[in-house]
Amino acid sequence: MLTHVVLMRFKDPADAPEARRRLEQLAPLVREIRSMTLGLDVLDTPVSYHLSMITSHAGPDELAAYQRHPEHLLLAAWLRPRLADRAVVDSVEEEPRKDAGHR
Numbered sequence: 001m002l003t004h005v006v007l008m009r010f011k012d013p014a015d016a017p018e019a020r021r022r023l024e025q026l027a028p029l030v031r032e033i034r035s036m037t038l039g040l041d042v043l044d045t046p047v048s049y050h051l052s053m054i055t056s057h058a059g060p061d062e063l064a065a066y067q068r069h070p071e072h073l074l075l076a077a078w079l080r081p082r083l084a085d086r087a088v089v090d091s092v093e094e095e096p097r098k099d100a101g102h103r
Contacts, residue, residue, distance in 0.1 A: 003055075003089075003090070005091075006054075006088050007049035007051075007052050008079075008085075010050050010051070011084045012082070013050050016050040023038055024036075026071055026072065026075055029071045030072060032066040034058065036055045038051065038053050039051070
């Protein structure tokens with residue numbers, strides 16, 4: 001399973017709830033999104049991002065298909081000019097080590 005994490009910082013923080021609403025509407029339209037978790041920042045620290053999105057996909061090909069999906073492209077066109085910054089991490093869950101926690 002591939003996990004796709006996106007942190008978004010908006011030029012105007014008031015855009016974050018609308019972005020969340022639009023992302024919530026996107027998830028059921030794109031079959032390549034296995035799951036989606038969204039979170040609005042509640043602490044508003046100097047290093048905070050305003051919105052987090054975590055999606056899961058079967059693998060890199062499914063993530064790429066999601067990113068090419070017409071509905072995603074429409075949302076990205078709305079979102080891109082509103083973002084001041086974003087950070088992305090894509091990871092694959094690894095099997096836990098048998099000796100984890102035993103040092």
